[in-house]
Each structure stands twice: as structure tokens, then as C-alpha cells.
Amino acid sequence: MLSERMQSVLNNQIRIEAESSQIYLAMASWAELKGLEGVSQFMYGQSDEERQHMLKFFKYINERGGHAKVSELSGPALEFGSIKEMFETLFKHEIFVSQSINELVHISLEEKDYATHNFLQWYVAEQIEEEAQARTILDKINLIGDDKGGLYLFDNDIKQLTVVSSVAPTAP
Numbered sequence: 001m002l003s004e005r006m007q008s009v010l011n012n013q014i015r016i017e018a019e020s021s022q023i024y025l026a027m028a029s030w031a032e033l034k035g036l037e038g039v040s041q042f043m044y045g046q047s048d049e050e051r052q053h054m055l056k057f058f059k060y061i062n063e064r065g066g067h068a069k070v071s072e073l074s075g076p077a078l079e080f081g082s083i084k085e086m087f088e089t090l091f092k093h094e095i096f097v098s099q100s101i102n103e104l105v106h107i108s109l110e111e112k113d114y115a116t117h118n119f120l121q122w123y124v125a126e127q128i129e130e131e132a133q134a135r136t137i138l139d140k141i142n143l144i145g146d147d148k149g150g151l152y153l154f155d156n157d158i159k160q161l162t163v164v165s166s167v168a169p170t171a172p
């Protein structure tokens with residue numbers, strides 16, 4: 001059985017994961033309208049992954065006798081100054097999510113909830129992967145600079161990343 005405190009912070013994480021999904025969906029749309037097919041495909045994939053992250057928390061809370069709640073979400077940014085700015089936003093957001101997961105791990109130990117502590121380890125590993133991926137992408141974007149040809153190749157390249165992430169074990 002989850003403690004009230006544990007249940008409440010896990011429900012808060014449901015909201016964060018749902019917002020992440022919306023943030024990346026908005027990025028997918030922006031990239032699609034800019035003709036960046038690969039980037040947009042990548043963002044649609046990220047958005048789906050975040051929904052899976054959200055559902056995994058959802059099912060866990062209900063399984064442990066709690067009540068998983070759907071809550072109101074804050075709206076994401078719809079426009080970006082550049083592709084670099086968009087990926088910087090993604091990177092910062094992932095760091096924020098990692099901090100939030102770390103806080104949950106901390107609380108699970110305070111609550112002596114070892115089942116939740118164990119459950120959260122999947123997210124700890126996932127965040128390491130997501131941060132590393134965002135960092136790699138940003139490095140590439142910085143290398144390209146203002147080179148249009150480079151951007152074209154990058155847009156093609158990122159399709160590979162989408163394939164890799166979609167076979168990674170992310171489903172609940």
C-alpha cells in the first residue's frame with residue numbers, strides 16, 4: 001500500500017510525464033511545419049515514449065492500492081527560434097525530469113517504500129539515456145552551425161535515432 005505522501009508525489013510525476021509528452025508533440029509539429037521530417041519523426045517518437053512513461057506510473061499507483069489521477073496540464077511552447085533552441089529546451093526539460101525522479105527516489109527511501117524505490121530504478125536508467133541522447137544531438141547541432149547542407153544531413157541522421165529508441169524497452 002502506498003503512503004499518502006508517496007501517492008501524491010507519484011501523481012505529480014504523472015502530470016510531469018504527460019506534460020513532457022505534450023511538449024514534444026508541440027516540437028514535432030513545429031519541426032514538421034519547417035520541413036524537418038527526421039526531427040519531427042524523432043519528436044513524435046519522444047512524445048509517445050513520454051506517454052508510456054506516464055502510463056507506467058499510472059498503472060503502478062493503481063496496482064499498489066492508490067488512485068492514479070489525470071490532472072490539468074500546463075500548455076507547452078509552440079514556437080522556437082531555431083532548431084538549436086528547441087533541442088536546448090528539450091535538454092533542460094530532461095534535466096528537470098531527472099531531478100524530479102531523483103526526488104522521488106529520495107522520498108521512497110524516507111517512506112521506507114522499497115517496492116517503489118525498486119520501481120523507480122527503471123526511470124533512473126531511462127533518464128541517464130535521455131540526457132545522454134539530448135547531449136549528443138546538441139553536440140551535432142553545434143557542429144553544423146549555420147550550414148544548410150549539414151542540417152539536411154542531420155535531419156536524415158536523426159531518423160536512425162528514432163529507430164534505435166523505438167526498439168528500446170520503454171513499454172510499461
Ligand code: OFO
Pocket residue numbers: 017020049050053093094097126127130
Ligand atoms: Fe519521461 O523521460 Fe523524458 O521526460
